[in-house]
Amino acid sequence: MTTTAGPAVGEQEIAAFRTLHSQVGDAVEAALRGKRPVVDLVLTALFAGGHVLLEDVPGTGKTTLARAVAGALGGVSRRVQFTPDLLPSDVTGTSVYDPRSGEVRFRPGPVFANVVLADEINRAAAKTQSALLEVMEERTVTVDGVGHSVPNPFLVVATQNPIDLDGTYRLPEAQLDRFMLRTAIGYPDLEHEMDVLRPGSGAGAVAAVRTVTDPARVATVAARLGTVHVADPILRYVTELGAATRSDSRLRLGASTRGLRSLVRCAQVHAAAQGRHFAVPSDVQGLLAPVLAHRLVLTREAQLAGATTADVLTEVVASVEVPRPAP
Incomplete structure (x- = not known):
């Protein structure tokens, strides 16, 4: 997640981004019908410089979503099917000897793309999971002491099946915390x-997704959105929400500082998508569950009582005073 210092984003830039955001969303929704809220969340992560974890059963359109986003951006997409025998080098790339030149060259792995679909990430061993998560954080692959930067923008959409647990490796909390949403x-x-289902429908037709922008423009816009204004009362509100999760008796792990930073960054993008150059409490509230729920850990007693982290966050929002506009 990156931020850029500089003058605050202007009204014209906000209007241009709102149009761009809408155009990309429309292009993606042409392939993934009726899922605009999910598309908007993925775009929020994209423009906020983060990554997305999709927990869903097979056949709901995860691959279509990732490829459609890449198509709308005019970028490159890659898909990695995670399996127990997948090696870290199968994800990041490796050095190979070229007999014609007598040189050792770096062969990039599938992470060198604008949108990477890491399918069933929890089926790979911890070492391979960690290799992907390291690239997500550092945005660089280091092989033989040489760093290789991944493209910008860089979005990882990782999936895991919440039902099928056979042959899976659970993602530790520290790794879950790396996903923005x-x-x-x-x-x-x-x-x-x-x-x-209708014959001849264009749903799922990723090749027909309209390209509405290019990766360079997306990277530039994303950097500028880091200057969307977040007033001190909003920052205090986010801080108090985080503190409330850490003191909740139903949680043995509350929101991390990284999680709260992600919440602020996503609120900036959401505000801009709504045509505002400043964040408001509703931006924070609407993103609270997608950004924080997977970072929280319930106590065993709370799990047995049927509580969920989303339920806890709903009550946390109700317990923390919302900042009021200055008179």
């Missing part, structure tokens, strides 16, 4: 599922 696509409603 967690969400699920879910099944479409009746109307949109009929549209998807």
Whole structure:
């Protein structure tokens, strides 16, 4: 996650971003019907410089989503199917000997793309998971002492199946904390599922997704969104929400500082997508569960009582005073 110092983003820039955000969302939704809230969350992570964890069953459109986002951006997408025998070098790349030149060259792995779909990440061993998560954080692959930067923008959409646990390796809390957002696509409603099933429907047709921008513009805009104004009362509100999770008796692990920074960064992007150059409490509240729920850990007693981290966050929001506009 990166931030850029400089003059605050202007009204014209906000208006241009709002148009761009809408155009990218429309292009992606042409392939993934009826899932605009999920598309907007993924775009929030993209423009905030983070990554997304999708917890969903097979066949709901995860690959379509990742490829459609890359298509709308005019960028490169890659898919990695994680399996127990996958090696770190299969993800990041490795050095190979070229007999024609007699030189050792770096062969980039699939992470060298603008959008990387890491399918069923929890099926790979911890060492391979860590290799991907390190690239997500550092945005650089180091092989034989030489660093190789991944493209910018760089978005990882990792998936895991919440139902099938056979042959899986659980993602530790510290690794979950690396994902800016967690969400699920879910099944479409009746109307949109009929549209998807209708013969000749364009749903899922990733190749037909309209390219509306280019990676360089996305990277430039994303950097500028880091200057969207977040007033001190909003920062205090975020801090108090985080403190409330850490003191909640149902949680043995509350929100991390990294999680709260991600919340602020996502709120900046969400505010800009709504046409504002400043964040408001509703930006924070709407993103609280996607940004923080996967970072929290319930006590065993809370789990047995049927509580969820989303439930806890709902009560946390109700317990913390919302900042009021200055008179």
